Amino acid sequence: MIQMPSLKEARLRKQKDVMVQTKQYIQDKSLSQLGKGKTYFIKTYGCQMNEHDSENIKALLEEMSFQETTDMEKADFILLNTCAIRENAHNKVFGFLGRVKNMKEKNPHVIAGICGCMAQEEVVVEEILQKYKWVDIVFGTHNIHHLPKLLHQIITQQEKEIEVYSKEGDIIENIPAKRDSKYKAWVNIMYGCDKFCTYCIVPYTRGKQRSRKKEDILKEVKQLIKEGYKEVTLLGQNVNAYGKDFNQNYKMENLLEDVALTGIDRIRFVTSHPWDFTDEMIHVIQKYQNIMPYIHLPIQSGSNTVLKRMGRRYTKEQYLTLFYKLKKNIPNCSITTDIIVGFPNETEEEFKETLDIVKECQFDSAFTFIFSKREGTPAARMEDSISIEEKNRRLQELNQLVNYYAKAANEKYLHKIVPVLIEGYSDKDKNKLVGYTDTMKLVNIKGDPSAIGNIVKVEITDVKTWSLDGKIVS
Ligand code: SF4
Known part of the structure; x- marks a missing residue:
């Protein structure tokens, strides 16, 4: 067939x-x-x-x-x-x-x-x-x-x-899952995306935005709690738009609150589009201790002209307003981002604006990429006079800056005691345990393996650019 x-x-x-x-x-x-x-x-x-x-x-x-x-x-x-x-x-x-x-x-x-x-x-x-x-x-x-x-x-x-069906998509409930972790689980809350950023293939490969019913999501989370899971990550291409495809007034802030009320220890959500991040969401995150102070907030570029060509629907000023609101209202919040360099015809000036916003926001970390042409997207048809060598140079310059701030963000953790969900043994050193802080920092830990599967207090003893070292203190 x-x-x-x-x-x-x-x-x-x-x-x-x-x-x-x-x-x-x-x-x-x-x-x-x-x-x-x-x-x-x-x-x-x-x-x-x-x-x-x-x-x-x-x-x-x-x-x-x-x-x-x-x-x-x-x-x-x-x-x-x-x-x-x-x-x-x-x-x-x-x-x-x-x-x-x-x-x-x-x-x-x-x-x-x-x-x-x-x-x-x-x-x-x-x-x-x-x-x-x-x-x-x-x-x-x-x-x-x-x-x-x-x-x-x-x-x-x-x-x-x-x-292969090219369609807007259905929601198929009850597909079983063999989860990779016994302690943290992905929970889809929506599928597809309607944003159509000009560089992105996802709206064509994953279909129209369609949110799962809250009853199905909450049932899944409650079942995970029964099975001993400590953490759920609510998943979607643009989770903040959850519920916008319903004709009811039930949005991401309502879902977040209901998931928080299930009592699960830790809740995360990815990915957030700045356009849909509401004050109500911030209020709910602030209100519930089990919603983690970690936000992945892709900016993609610090230049308004590039953001416009990308079809991102916000300006850098709007992004910064949201960024500072999050920092002010969610104590100890870590914010990470995604950045694309070398978008078609990105000028040196536009690139410098991206460096400037990285200097201003001092992100905890950033996933950085060179623009990649995807067949069928509007950006694939845009003229582009920037050479690949120049794009590589920009990526390196950006990465140096990102790494500098990632290390600086980690240094603030030195000698602090932080909560870590211990997930298992470190891949690199089987004598160490590994886990994540509430703010999504990876920690390699000396401690008793009986802590695996628990949220324990860890004292940070050393910091690196992309991870922390620590020892269990309780
Ligand atoms: S970048 Fe994200 S928000 Fe934009 S179209 Fe792709 S999936 Fe949707």
Whole structure:
């Protein structure tokens, strides 16, 4: 079966179809033994939405008796859950596909698949059909719950399955999740995005903004509490716009408050668009101790002319007003950001304005990127006279500044005692534990492993640019 994505369809936003269709995912019991004796390997690229999608996919596969392996060489089913946000993510996927091809040549029974945002791109799927004919399965972000059916077709009929829908999207409840952590969990509160920033592919790959019903979100959070989870991160491309697609007066501030009232220890939310961040939200964050004082607030550029070309809907002055409001009203709040350099025709002057805003805000940290042209977006058609060498130079200059302020922000923690949720052992040093402060600082810790899964007090003994060292004091 071949159902191709379509950029034209992905662009549509039919106002009459705003109603969210909520379907219930129901496990197909007849497929429960399909993967018996077989293993799967998933490689995930990109954002937290993708990570959580992979948690859903793992649970779907395990419902079919597949078992996870972290060794790709041993897998019967290899799936790449892809990201379309930047070209280098694309290149990494196509590079990795070379390794998968080698495996298929050695073991033709191996099933190779691609899903996620790249699978939603018409040009990508065309390329796969032409140059990567050995890929067995491609499915998109709208039909993860069809995976059991698609795999059944491949295994029993030896058919290639390409099923990608370019549509505004539904909300499918009840898809199970095999969560990576036992202590902190992603909870989707909305899908898609209607902002259409001119550089961004997400509104085309993830569909229209559609919020989950509060009852479903709260039910999920309460269940997580019962299972012993300490932290939830409310997920969406633009969580502050939660509820704007409903015809009711229930918005992000109301949801945040209701989630806070469940009593879960820690609540975070990503990602925030400055345009939708309201005073009411700030008031709720201030009111509840279990909403963490950490805000990721992408600015993207410090230049009003670039922000306008990006279609970001705010000026740097409006961003700064919000920034200072957050700093004033949420004590000890850490604020991080995203910045793009080298947007088409970004002048030196415009770039300097970005450096100026970084100097002014002194962000706790920033994810910095060179502009990446995404096929089908308005920015991909903009003229651009800035060379890649110059963009690289700007990125380096920006990174130096960002690193300086990240270290300076961390230095304020030296000798302080801070609450840390201990998540497990450090990847780099198995003699150390690792966790995050309420303000989202990574801490490597000396202490008793019995603290894993608990929020404990940690004294900070050393600081680095991207992490802290500490010891447990209670
Ligand atoms: S808000 Fe802008 S950058 Fe963020 S997902 Fe939506 S379109 Fe993309």
